[in-house]
Amino acid sequence: MTRKILDVPQIASSEITPEAVWLNRRNLIKAAAAGTLATTLPSSGFAVESPLRPLAYNQGECDACAADEALTPEEDATSYNNFYEFGTDKSDPAEHAHTMSIDPWSVQVTGLVNKPGKLNLEDLLGGFDLEERIYRFRCVEAWSMVVPWIGFPLADLLRRFEPTTDARYVAFKTLYRPAEMRGTRSFTSVIDWPYKEGLRLDEAMHPLTLMTVGLYGKTLPNQSGAPLRLIVPWKYGFKSIKSIVSIELTDKQPQTSWQQLAAQEYGFYSNVNPEVDHPRWSQRYERRLPSSLFKPNRVPTQLFNGYAEQVAGLYENMDLKKYY
Amino acid sequence: MGVSVYRLPWSAQLWWAVVFSLALAPFVYIVYGVLGNALGPDPAEALMHQTGEWAIRLLVLVLAARPLAQRGWPALFRYRRMLGLFMFFYTTLHLLVFAQVYVGWNVSILLEELLERPYVMVGFAGWVLLTPLALTSTNGMRRRLRQRWRQLHQLVYAVAVLGVLHVLWLSRSDIGDAVLYGVLLGALLCWRIWQAWRRRFARAR
Numbered sequence: 001m002t003r004k005i006l007d008v009p010q011i012a013s014s015e016i017t018p019e020a021v022w023l024n025r026r027n028l029i030k031a032a033a034a035g036t037l038a039t040t041l042p043s044s045g046f047a048v049e050s051p052l053r054p055l056a057y058n059q060g061e062c063d064a065c066a067a068d069e070a071l072t073p074e075e076d077a078t079s080y081n082n083f084y085e086f087g088t089d090k091s092d093p094a095e096h097a098h099t100m101s102i103d104p105w106s107v108q109v110t111g112l113v114n115k116p117g118k119l120n121l122e123d124l125l126g127g128f129d130l131e132e133r134i135y136r137f138r139c140v141e142a143w144s145m146v147v148p149w150i151g152f153p154l155a156d157l158l159r160r161f162e163p164t165t166d167a168r169y170v171a172f173k174t175l176y177r178p179a180e181m182r183g184t185r186s187f188t189s190v191i192d193w194p195y196k197e198g199l200r201l202d203e204a205m206h207p208l209t210l211m212t213v214g215l216y217g218k219t220l221p222n223q224s225g226a227p228l229r230l231i232v233p234w235k236y237g238f239k240s241i242k243s244i245v246s247i248e249l250t251d252k253q254p255q256t257s258w259q260q261l262a263a264q265e266y267g268f269y270s271n272v273n274p275e276v277d278h279p280r281w282s283q284r285y286e287r288r289l290p291s292s293l294f295k296p297n298r299v300p301t302q303l304f305n306g307y308a309e310q311v312a313g314l315y316e317n318m319d320l321k322k323y324y
Numbered sequence: 325m326g327v328s329v330y331r332l333p334w335s336a337q338l339w340w341a342v343v344f345s346l347a348l349a350p351f352v353y354i355v356y357g358v359l360g361n362a363l364g365p366d367p368a369e370a371l372m373h374q375t376g377e378w379a380i381r382l383l384v385l386v387l388a389a390r391p392l393a394q395r396g397w398p399a400l401f402r403y404r405r406m407l408g409l410f411m412f413f414y415t416t417l418h419l420l421v422f423a424q425v426y427v428g429w430n431v432s433i434l435l436e437e438l439l440e441r442p443y444v445m446v447g448f449a450g451w452v453l454l455t456p457l458a459l460t461s462t463n464g465m466r467r468r469l470r471q472r473w474r475q476l477h478q479l480v481y482a483v484a485v486l487g488v489l490h491v492l493w494l495s496r497s498d499i500g501d502a503v504l505y506g507v508l509l510g511a512l513l514c515w516r517i518w519q520a521w522r523r524r525f526a527r528a529r
Contacts, residue, residue: 073365076365084498090364090369091364141369143366186500189498189500190499191497191498261496261497277440281441282433282436282437282440287366291366291368292367293363293367293424293425296424296425296428
């Protein structure tokens with residue numbers, strides 16, 4: 001008897017509610033009171049994303065940076081995502097990407113560089129001058145958003161590793177950690193993980209090409225490709241590879257995941273081009289999100305997603321129908 | 325389908341109401357989502373997905389009704405017509421959403437989509453084949469068409485093939501849905517062919 005009374009039950013540390021959950025619970029109660037529970041509660045229940053850190057940054061100075069269109073609400077940009085490592089539904093990444101651990105994180109920079117090496121999370125967030133750039137983001141599925149990204153030119157990163165004169169292309173890889181990425185465990189998925197993307201070196205060095213570490217003033221949420229992703233605003237969204245762990249400079253055009261899967265549908269360049277149709281979607285128009293059913297927000301798609309003035313020079317004398 | 329209900333005993337009426345409500349529930353959920361603006365930033369995509377998925381799920385149920393009835397579970401078979409009409413209903417909604425948000429009721433865009441994108445053509449063909457089945461689903465039409473009615477309604481198997489093809493062609497990186505419905509509908513189609521052969525063989529003897 002007495003032993004039982006004295007035997008104070010130990011609370012396993014796993015049972016202690018993390019502060020973030022506890023704080024979040026209050027928000028949930030508030031949300032419920034306001035009658036918005038259904039829309040704010042992720043369907044996975046009480047999963048809590050890693051807290052996002054506010055970032056210090058400058059406004060981007062390039063002409064093209066501030067698209068003068070209305071921003072897509074943050075909630076939409078971070079709840080409607082393609083990140084197939086976490087499932088193929090648009091809501092899957094926001095629901096399941098919290099399982100990915102992003103700290104510690106490092107990016108290997110290898111291949112045709114004089115100083116191969118790696119960058120850690122702290123180097124990425126603290127070692128570059130961050131700026132905000134508002135870009136149009138156009139998905140190959142014919143929807144688009146306008147997002148305030150925070151990052152630094154990829155060129156700044158590449159220069160630190162000194163690409164050799166032989167380097168012609170840059171190959172990127174996403175993290176591949178099946179235990180933390182439920183989509184990669186799907187038996188019926190036909191992607192050869194890890195996800196791979198690539199750019200020509202001059203595209204990678206272009207001032208609009210952004211190594212992105214944040215959006216809407218804060219670090220990237222996992223579903224948006226934390227802690228480090230690429231943003232190439234004149235190309236379809238799938239080129240803007242997420243959660244990068246490897247950057248390799250090569251002299252040969254690297255194979256990309258979508259090319260490998262369906263080369264007749266996805267080319268290496270994948271520049272936004274209303275004149276070159278994708279076999280599944282017309283590319284002449286896009287649904288600017290958020291869209292509504294009765295007044296679909298349909299806007300005409302622009303060549304190079306509206307950045308032709310800045311980037312058309314990269315493709316002079318190239319047949320864009322052939323090199324799609 | 326509503327005419328004969330009142331002649332049925334109350335328990336059958338109750339079951340009819342239960343099945344009807346279950347089949348209608350996804351529609352209620354969709355309407356709720358539309359009115360409550362709860363379909364997310366891209367309601368077009370959400371609606372296309374939901375209406376399409378319910379259409380093909382109901383198709384599986386409709387085709388499973390007969391084999392289940394032969395194995396002593398006639399419940400589904402009794403509501404086969406209702407489920408078939410619901411399937412047509414969701415397919416039609418799917419098409420209407422497509423016309424509203426992807427085509428904008430523009431004939432030239434519709435033609436372009438049909439000609440250039442095989443999955444659109446296949447899906448549309450499926451709906452076209454379903455339409456006469458829905459129109460001839462009444463008891464009167466069934467009596468009038470006699471043997472032809474059976475033949476006509478075997479078109480539903482062609483619709484199943486088109487449906488699976490539609491889903492497969494839409495798959496981008498994960499063919500899970502296409503495999504699921506392909507296996508289910510393929511098995512039901514094989515069962516039907518096997519039945520037909522067995523009958524013919526029995527008659528020949």
